[in-house]
Amino acid sequence: MQNPISASIWKHRYLYLLVIPGTLYFIIYRYIPLFGSIIAFQDYNPFKGFIHSEWVGLRHFYTIFENQDVLRVLFNTLQLSFLQIVFAFPAPILLALMLNEIRSQFVKRWIQSIIYLPHFLSWVVIAGIATVFLRSEGLVNQLLHAAFNTEPIYFLQSPVFFKPLLILEVIWKEAGWGTVVFLAALAGVNAELYEAAVVDGAGRMRRIWHITLPAIRSTIVILLILRLGTVLDSGFEQVFLMLNPYVMEVGNVLDTYVYYKGIVQADFSFGTAVGLFKSLVGLVLVVLANRLAKRFNEEGIY
Structure with a gap:
């Protein structure tokens, strides 16, 4: 048998x-590279390897909280992630709600195609575009000078503009692509609900509030939980390309700090320790956010 x-x-x-x-x-x-995480507990020497390198326990993890540079970089990372959650995360939701209200399928697809395109550009291209437009002799300064006769504004060298510029880049690049998920969720909404709401005299905003938003609420919660899991990931490539000595104080985040410390200065053990710390924080935040979602009778990720 x-x-x-x-x-x-x-x-x-x-x-x-x-x-x-x-x-x-x-x-x-x-999974296989996870075995290399043991160097976070060693004073790793590439010539001695994993087995013969000296074990130092949690020394590198203590350094994360004792080093003032690490604390400053951690603050920059959390601040940038918070700004992304507040401003960049809702952007695809707003775009999806607006696109859902467009009745002409031709216009809707045309707009979708335009706002999707930046997603396929690399951060190298995005950083290049920002540099061309925002440098002291760039297009933005030329327009400001022509309109208001202003002196050149050093956007790329100003700590004040650094984080808002990063947020705007993220929104421009990823917001259009993020609408795919929410539009897919909205595609399953029964059209009869909107028709019944119109018969009952509900305006457009009330239909959005009572029908459209509840339809994508579970999707929003799940994506927010996943986003919280990467709260210490600020996007290495984007930040690295936009960094310069003038904005290093406010722009250096954990990912770039680990690069300079772990790769450039060859402190592999410390870089691995920071990576494990980030993963642990992400795991805790995901578990807590998932439990909070369950408490409010929302669907979680498990």
């Missing part, structure tokens, strides 16, 4: 074949 498990595997063999590449990716590039 054929084993039912073997029979099921053979029946769905092509589906399992499709899963193999993704599984191998996570095993090779995600």
